[in-house]
Amino acid sequence: MTSDQQTPVDLASGDLVFVGPPGVGKGTQAKALVQENGWVHLSTGDIFRDHARRRTELGRLAKAFLDRGEYVPDEITVDMVRERLREIPRNTRVVFDGFPRTVAQADALDRLLAEFGRHVGAIILLEAPREELLARLSGRARAEGRTDDTPEVIAKRLAVYEEQTRPVVSHYERRGLVRRVNGVGAVPDVTERLRDAADRGPG
Numbered sequence: 001m002t003s004d005q006q007t008p009v010d011l012a013s014g015d016l017v018f019v020g021p022p023g024v025g026k027g028t029q030a031k032a033l034v035q036e037n038g039w040v041h042l043s044t045g046d047i048f049r050d051h052a053r054r055r056t057e058l059g060r061l062a063k064a065f066l067d068r069g070e071y072v073p074d075e076i077t078v079d080m081v082r083e084r085l086r087e088i089p090r091n092t093r094v095v096f097d098g099f100p101r102t103v104a105q106a107d108a109l110d111r112l113l114a115e116f117g118r119h120v121g122a123i124i125l126l127e128a129p130r131e132e133l134l135a136r137l138s139g140r141a142r143a144e145g146r147t148d149d150t151p152e153v154i155a156k157r158l159a160v161y162e163e164q165t166r167p168v169v170s171h172y173e174r175r176g177l178v179r180r181v182n183g184v185g186a187v188p189d190v191t192e193r194l195r196d197a198a199d200r201g202p203g
Protein backbone atom coordinates (compact mmCIF):
# COMPACT_ATOMS: atom_id res chain seq x y z
CA MET A 1 0.00 0.00 0.00
CA THR A 2 1.24 3.46 -0.80
CA SER A 3 -0.28 4.66 2.48
CA ASP A 4 2.55 2.92 4.35
CA GLN A 5 5.17 4.77 2.32
CA GLN A 6 3.52 8.12 2.97
CA THR A 7 3.37 7.66 6.70
CA PRO A 8 5.69 9.92 8.67
CA VAL A 9 8.16 8.24 11.03
CA ASP A 10 6.44 9.43 14.21
CA LEU A 11 3.30 7.56 13.21
CA ALA A 12 5.12 4.39 12.22
CA SER A 13 2.84 2.32 14.44
CA GLY A 14 -0.29 3.62 12.70
CA ASP A 15 -3.84 4.22 13.81
CA LEU A 16 -5.91 1.71 15.76
CA VAL A 17 -9.29 0.31 14.78
CA PHE A 18 -11.54 -1.14 17.48
CA VAL A 19 -13.95 -3.75 16.19
CA GLY A 20 -16.46 -5.78 18.17
CA PRO A 21 -20.15 -6.47 18.61
CA PRO A 22 -22.57 -3.98 20.18
CA GLY A 23 -22.19 -3.99 23.95
CA VAL A 24 -18.65 -5.37 24.05
CA GLY A 25 -17.28 -2.14 25.55
CA LYS A 26 -15.47 -0.59 22.59
CA GLY A 27 -16.54 2.93 23.51
CA THR A 28 -15.70 2.67 27.21
CA GLN A 29 -12.32 1.14 26.50
CA ALA A 30 -11.42 3.40 23.61
CA LYS A 31 -12.11 6.44 25.81
CA ALA A 32 -9.88 5.09 28.59
CA LEU A 33 -6.92 4.34 26.30
CA VAL A 34 -7.25 7.62 24.43
CA GLN A 35 -7.32 9.60 27.65
CA GLU A 36 -4.21 8.04 29.11
CA ASN A 37 -2.20 8.37 25.87
CA GLY A 38 -3.35 11.70 24.41
CA TRP A 39 -4.74 10.01 21.31
CA VAL A 40 -7.96 10.98 19.52
CA HIS A 41 -11.16 8.94 19.79
CA LEU A 42 -13.22 8.80 16.60
CA SER A 43 -16.55 7.09 17.31
CA THR A 44 -18.99 7.24 14.40
CA GLY A 45 -21.83 6.25 16.76
CA ASP A 46 -21.02 9.16 19.10
CA ILE A 47 -20.83 11.60 16.17
CA PHE A 48 -24.19 10.40 14.80
CA ARG A 49 -25.81 10.67 18.25
CA ASP A 50 -24.38 14.17 18.70
CA HIS A 51 -25.85 15.24 15.36
CA ALA A 52 -29.19 13.65 16.28
CA ARG A 53 -29.28 15.57 19.59
CA ARG A 54 -28.48 18.84 17.82
CA ARG A 55 -31.10 18.00 15.15
CA THR A 56 -28.78 18.75 12.26
CA GLU A 57 -29.71 17.52 8.80
CA LEU A 58 -27.22 14.66 9.14
CA GLY A 59 -28.63 13.89 12.60
CA ARG A 60 -32.21 13.62 11.33
CA LEU A 61 -31.07 11.35 8.51
CA ALA A 62 -28.91 9.14 10.76
CA LYS A 63 -31.48 8.82 13.55
CA ALA A 64 -33.88 6.86 11.37
CA PHE A 65 -31.17 4.23 10.79
CA LEU A 66 -29.93 4.24 14.40
CA ASP A 67 -33.42 3.73 15.79
CA ARG A 68 -33.94 0.68 13.57
CA GLY A 69 -30.55 -0.80 14.44
CA GLU A 70 -29.42 -0.47 10.83
CA TYR A 71 -26.20 0.99 9.51
CA VAL A 72 -26.16 4.50 8.14
CA PRO A 73 -25.29 4.36 4.40
CA ASP A 74 -21.55 4.07 3.73
CA GLU A 75 -21.24 7.25 1.69
CA ILE A 76 -22.68 9.44 4.45
CA THR A 77 -20.55 7.75 7.09
CA VAL A 78 -17.32 7.97 5.09
CA ASP A 79 -17.84 11.68 4.29
CA MET A 80 -18.40 12.35 7.97
CA VAL A 81 -15.19 10.53 8.94
CA ARG A 82 -13.26 12.49 6.31
CA GLU A 83 -14.48 15.78 7.83
CA ARG A 84 -13.40 14.70 11.28
CA LEU A 85 -9.98 13.51 10.06
CA ARG A 86 -9.27 16.93 8.58
CA GLU A 87 -9.21 18.36 12.11
CA ILE A 88 -6.73 15.83 13.54
CA PRO A 89 -2.98 16.52 13.44
CA ARG A 90 -1.10 13.89 11.48
CA ASN A 91 1.19 12.98 14.35
CA THR A 92 -1.69 12.16 16.71
CA ARG A 93 -2.87 8.57 16.82
CA VAL A 94 -6.53 7.97 16.09
CA VAL A 95 -8.57 5.19 17.67
CA PHE A 96 -11.46 4.39 15.32
CA ASP A 97 -14.43 3.02 17.24
CA GLY A 98 -17.36 1.61 15.27
CA PHE A 99 -15.73 2.36 11.92
CA PRO A 100 -15.22 0.62 9.54
CA ARG A 101 -18.32 -1.55 9.95
CA THR A 102 -18.61 -2.81 6.37
CA VAL A 103 -16.02 -4.05 3.88
CA ALA A 104 -16.78 -1.03 1.67
CA GLN A 105 -15.98 1.23 4.65
CA ALA A 106 -12.74 -0.68 5.27
CA ASP A 107 -11.68 -0.05 1.67
CA ALA A 108 -12.71 3.59 2.02
CA LEU A 109 -10.71 3.88 5.23
CA ASP A 110 -7.51 2.82 3.47
CA ARG A 111 -8.04 5.46 0.81
CA LEU A 112 -8.99 8.10 3.38
CA LEU A 113 -5.97 7.44 5.56
CA ALA A 114 -3.69 7.59 2.54
CA GLU A 115 -5.20 11.01 1.72
CA PHE A 116 -4.10 12.20 5.15
CA GLY A 117 -0.71 10.44 5.15
CA ARG A 118 -1.85 7.88 7.74
CA HIS A 119 -2.33 4.10 7.82
CA VAL A 120 -3.97 1.36 9.88
CA GLY A 121 -1.51 -0.07 12.41
CA ALA A 122 -3.72 -2.71 13.99
CA ILE A 123 -7.27 -3.92 14.33
CA ILE A 124 -8.23 -4.72 17.87
CA LEU A 125 -11.08 -7.20 18.00
CA LEU A 126 -12.83 -7.07 21.35
CA GLU A 127 -14.90 -10.17 22.01
CA ALA A 128 -17.51 -11.44 24.48
CA PRO A 129 -20.15 -14.19 24.41
CA ARG A 130 -23.62 -13.28 23.18
CA GLU A 131 -25.28 -13.77 26.62
CA GLU A 132 -22.85 -11.29 28.14
CA LEU A 133 -23.56 -8.75 25.38
CA LEU A 134 -27.32 -9.12 25.83
CA ALA A 135 -27.04 -8.64 29.59
CA ARG A 136 -24.88 -5.53 29.22
CA LEU A 137 -27.04 -3.95 26.53
CA SER A 138 -30.25 -4.36 28.49
CA GLY A 139 -28.47 -2.88 31.53
CA ARG A 140 -27.31 0.08 29.44
CA ALA A 141 -30.85 0.58 28.16
CA ARG A 142 -31.99 1.08 31.74
CA ALA A 143 -29.04 3.29 32.68
CA GLU A 144 -28.68 5.51 29.61
CA GLY A 145 -32.00 5.24 27.78
CA ARG A 146 -30.41 4.92 24.36
CA THR A 147 -33.20 4.63 21.81
CA ASP A 148 -31.44 1.72 20.08
CA ASP A 149 -31.13 -0.40 23.23
CA THR A 150 -34.63 -1.93 23.13
CA PRO A 151 -34.75 -5.78 22.90
CA GLU A 152 -35.87 -5.84 19.25
CA VAL A 153 -33.30 -3.30 18.13
CA ILE A 154 -30.54 -5.03 20.13
CA ALA A 155 -31.29 -8.34 18.36
CA LYS A 156 -31.23 -6.54 15.03
CA ARG A 157 -27.88 -4.85 15.78
CA LEU A 158 -26.27 -8.15 16.73
CA ALA A 159 -27.54 -9.74 13.51
CA VAL A 160 -26.34 -6.81 11.40
CA TYR A 161 -22.93 -7.06 13.11
CA GLU A 162 -22.60 -10.75 12.20
CA GLU A 163 -23.70 -10.18 8.65
CA GLN A 164 -21.89 -6.96 7.76
CA THR A 165 -19.04 -6.46 10.20
CA ARG A 166 -17.66 -10.02 10.63
CA PRO A 167 -16.41 -9.87 7.03
CA VAL A 168 -14.43 -6.75 7.99
CA VAL A 169 -12.49 -8.87 10.50
CA SER A 170 -11.68 -11.49 7.81
CA HIS A 171 -10.64 -8.68 5.48
CA TYR A 172 -8.03 -7.47 7.98
CA GLU A 173 -7.07 -11.00 9.08
CA ARG A 174 -5.81 -11.62 5.56
CA ARG A 175 -3.49 -8.65 6.09
CA GLY A 176 -2.30 -10.01 9.44
CA LEU A 177 -3.49 -6.93 11.33
CA VAL A 178 -6.00 -8.40 13.79
CA ARG A 179 -5.29 -8.70 17.53
CA ARG A 180 -8.00 -10.44 19.54
CA VAL A 181 -8.77 -9.28 23.07
CA ASN A 182 -11.11 -10.88 25.60
CA GLY A 183 -13.69 -8.28 26.61
CA VAL A 184 -15.00 -10.18 29.64
CA GLY A 185 -13.92 -9.01 33.09
CA ALA A 186 -13.60 -5.83 35.12
CA VAL A 187 -13.21 -2.69 33.01
CA PRO A 188 -9.61 -1.94 34.21
CA ASP A 189 -8.55 -5.55 33.50
CA VAL A 190 -9.82 -5.30 29.95
CA THR A 191 -8.08 -1.92 29.57
CA GLU A 192 -4.82 -3.59 30.62
CA ARG A 193 -5.25 -6.30 27.96
CA LEU A 194 -5.93 -3.62 25.38
CA ARG A 195 -2.88 -1.64 26.41
CA ASP A 196 -0.76 -4.74 25.73
CA ALA A 197 -2.47 -5.37 22.41
CA ALA A 198 -2.00 -1.74 21.33
CA ASP A 199 1.71 -1.86 22.19
CA ARG A 200 2.40 -5.19 20.55
CA GLY A 201 4.19 -5.26 17.21
CA PRO A 202 2.43 -6.26 13.99
CA GLY A 203 0.39 -9.49 13.97
Ligand code: ADP
Nearest residue numbers: 022023044045065066070071072077098099101
Ligand atom coordinates in the same frame (compact mmCIF):
# COMPACT_ATOMS: atom_id res chain seq x y z
P1 ADP B 1 -22.80 -0.13 19.27
O1 ADP B 1 -21.45 -0.62 18.84
O2 ADP B 1 -23.06 -0.32 20.71
O3 ADP B 1 -23.91 -0.63 18.40
P2 ADP B 1 -22.30 2.56 18.19
O4 ADP B 1 -22.41 3.79 19.00
O5 ADP B 1 -20.95 2.23 17.66
O6 ADP B 1 -22.87 1.43 19.14
O7 ADP B 1 -23.31 2.62 16.96
C1 ADP B 1 -24.68 2.89 17.12
C2 ADP B 1 -25.38 2.99 15.76
O8 ADP B 1 -24.80 4.07 14.98
C3 ADP B 1 -25.27 1.77 14.84
O9 ADP B 1 -26.24 0.78 15.14
C4 ADP B 1 -25.49 2.42 13.46
O10 ADP B 1 -26.85 2.70 13.21
C5 ADP B 1 -24.78 3.75 13.58
N1 ADP B 1 -23.37 3.65 13.15
C6 ADP B 1 -22.28 3.80 13.94
N2 ADP B 1 -21.15 3.63 13.23
C7 ADP B 1 -21.52 3.35 11.96
C8 ADP B 1 -20.84 3.05 10.76
N3 ADP B 1 -19.50 2.98 10.72
N4 ADP B 1 -21.55 2.82 9.63
C9 ADP B 1 -22.88 2.87 9.64
N5 ADP B 1 -23.61 3.13 10.74
C10 ADP B 1 -22.95 3.36 11.89
